[in-house]
Amino acid sequence: MPENNNNDVVLRVKDLHVSFYTNQRCNNVLRGVSFDIRRGRTLCIVGESGCGKSVTANSILRLLPDLSRIESGSITYYKEDGTEVRLDQLEKNGKEMRSLRGKDIAIIFQDPMTALNPVYTVGHQIREIIKEHKPGLTKQQLKQESIQDLAEMGIPAAEIRDGEYPHQFSGGMRQRAMIAMGMSCEPKILLADEPTTALDVTISAQIFDLMNGLKRDHGTAIMMITHNMGVVAEMADEVAVMYMGNIVEYGKVEDVFANPTHPYTKALLRSIPVLGKGRNQQLEPIRGVTPDPFNRPKGCQFCPRCDYAGERCETEMPSEEWVKEGHYTRCFHFREVMKDGK
Ligand SMILES: Nc1ncnc2c1ncn2[C@@H]1O[C@H](COP(=O)(O)OP(=O)(O)OP(=O)(O)O)[C@@H](O)[C@H]1O
Ligand SMILES: [Mg+2]
Known part of the structure; x- marks a missing residue:
């Protein structure tokens, strides 16, 4: 080219x-x-x-x-x-x-199971990424952010879902959780x-x-x-x-x-x-x-x-x-x- x-x-x-x-x-x-x-x-x-x-x-x-x-x-x-x-x-x-x-550079995979770790809650995994990007947030603030990220993806009852593991999510919800992870670090x-x-x-x-x-x-x-x-x-x-x-x-x-x-x-x-x-x-x-x-x-x-x-x-x-x-x-x-x- x-x-x-x-x-x-x-x-x-x-x-x-x-x-x-x-x-x-x-x-x-x-x-x-x-x-x-x-x-x-x-x-x-x-x-x-x-x-x-x-x-x-x-x-x-x-x-x-x-x-x-x-x-x-x-x-x-x-x-x-x-x-x-x-x-x-x-x-x-x-x-x-x-x-x-x-x-x-973030990636949202075609198959969400490749990106989510089965042994951590979804909220925890999102917070790990936010922490990298915005150091200094309190535990409480981090939790608010991860819940908000999930809610923005249209996940109902985000507060509860935040504390759940990937296997407790439906396929479509896992996909959305992964998109939230990809986007959360801007x-x-x-x-x-x-x-x-x-x-x-x-x-x-x-x-x-x-x-x-x-x-x-x-x-x-x-x-x-x-x-x-x-x-x-x-x-x-x-x-x-x-x-x-x-x-x-x-x-x-x-x-x-x-x-x-x-x-x-x-x-x-x-x-x-x-x-x-x-x-x-x-x-x-x-x-x-x-x-x-x-x-x-x-x-x-x-x-x-x-x-x-x-x-x-x-x-x-x-x-x-x-x-x-x-x-x-x-x-x-x-x-x-x-x-x-x-
Ligand atoms: N893990 C693998 N082992 C062997 N060959 C592979 C592997 N992954 C991809 N390929 C080869 O690379 C080609 C391109 O694969 P790729 O996954 O990039 O397709 P794609 O355009 O993303 O298709 P789709 O729309 O189905 O996702 C495949 O046709 C296959 O031959
Ligand atoms: Mg493909």
Whole structure:
């Protein structure tokens, strides 16, 4: 990706390659992922199941399992004081990485059980994070804060719930407790992996409001993973569309929605229900199936499913090309795709 210097950038991922090694086989899960996360803005990463969204988020905080490896590329965190930290070069569980986790960069996992400790009450776990961020609060004040955090997440009887253990919470409540933990330290960057997928719409809306508040009041940069284009439309400033380990299109949400340049983005946009068109509107599924990661197409990964594909697409992977400032695509035929009204 060409340099796009801007001092609002808080995190820059550049040409990131990550592989998983299982049963003596190597799966190149991320294949040159590049994007920026900016202060006070929300980047949504969207794409189908298995394309590498969670691996991207977990790479940033070096939370990948041992059977995986960052092969190349860089992940740079730009601190407010101007220093740069190469997260990809830090020791996975070293002091520096541990102090960044939760404090500077927080993550809300897709599966809440990975984040909650079963042997402590939920309130205790939230207070541990608040303590780090606001030292000097009394026990009483800390308790008030943790209860308030839970209440803000729409958890009823927060005072009682505060003293309960994760197994006493329902799945949706655990999810909300984890979101409360992620947000309570007012991080510089919040990585949210499908934070509200398991929750009903009113609670989701409430949580999105709280995230927007964090962004507005503290300049938090948010990276949110979703497979829902409706959520992208509502929440994103920038969007990254991912397909089989690559970002195939990246840009301001208004640019990408008005002028999609990748056939996969177009197909995703055609799959959003339009308000007012009723329940029976035809949503177009994307033809074909996702290829086996161990038997990938040689060139463009989307080629076998693409209406625009030509010979070159079969053998060559398109590199990132700027459509306009801040908007890139990985498609040889992007001009044609843009012109085509379909
Ligand atoms: N623990 C693991 N062991 C082996 N392979 C893994 C592991 N985690 C991820 N992968 C591989 O990485 C790919 C990307 O996984 P990832 O979890 O990032 O997908 P995702 O885009 O988050 O999907 P979803 O929308 O279902 O959460 C998977 O298709 C899988 O092949
Ligand atoms: Mg995932």
